[in-house]
Amino acid sequence: STSIQAPKDARKAYEKGVKALKKNKTDEAEQDFRKAVQIYPRHAEAWLALGKILEQREHYPEARAASASALAADSKFVYPYQQLYEMALREKNWKELVDKTDQLLPLDPYEFPTAYYFNALAHLELKEYDAAEKSAQQAVQADWKKSNPKTHYLLGAIQLQKQDWTGAAE
Numbered sequence: 001s002t003s004i005q006a007p008k009d010a011r012k013a014y015e016k017g018v019k020a021l022k023k024n025k026t027d028e029a030e031q032d033f034r035k036a037v038q039i040y041p042r043h044a045e046a047w048l049a050l051g052k053i054l055e056q057r058e059h060y061p062e063a064r065a066a067s068a069s070a071l072a073a074d075s076k077f078v079y080p081y082q083q084l085y086e087m088a089l090r091e092k093n094w095k096e097l098v099d100k101t102d103q104l105l106p107l108d109p110y111e112f113p114t115a116y117y118f119n120a121l122a123h124l125e126l127k128e129y130d131a132a133e134k135s136a137q138q139a140v141q142a143d144w145k146k147s148n149p150k151t152h153y154l155l156g157a158i159q160l161q162k163q164d165w166t167g168a169a170e
Contacts, residue, residue, distance in 0.1 A: 010035075017031075026057075030050065047067070048079055051064075051066030051083055063083075078112070081101075081104035084096070095126065098126065101115045110142075117148060136155035156169075
């Protein structure tokens with residue numbers, strides 16, 4: 001919602017960046033997104049787009065900062081949470097993975113069902129078995145299309161850690 005309130009020049013720079021991205025002109029797009037956030041620092045969509053470009057270029061600290069700026073601009077904007085939890089997963093930063101998925105899921109549990117899975121995985125890695133089991137059960141329920149069979153495996157692995165032999169066998 002904060003992006004909608006951006007002044008005309010910031011919106012124009014953002015739109016120009018989106019067009020540049022469609023033409024695979026990432027250098028131009030990066031400049032345009034930087035211009036958009038310079039004009040209007042609360043332009044969450046521009047911060048997110050900038051973060052994605054920086055992440056693709058493997059400028060991880062800058063990408064993380066851009067995504068954090070998107071959240072600072074609009075804490076209800078869900079996609080920066082996803083970007084941040086994916087970075088945490090890649091880095092095996094389990095605490096941050098738990099934090100970002102915990103923040104994302106109350107905002108939109110339906111669009112991000114895999115966030116439950118990654119939340120459970122992170123809790124398992126942190127040896128927080130009760131929280132891991134709860135998230136894994138939510139992951140199984142959220143995967144109504146049965147598109148991620150690993151959710152059942154993860155739940156079983158957690159139940160093994162808890163010595164719930166019957167649950168693990170199921």
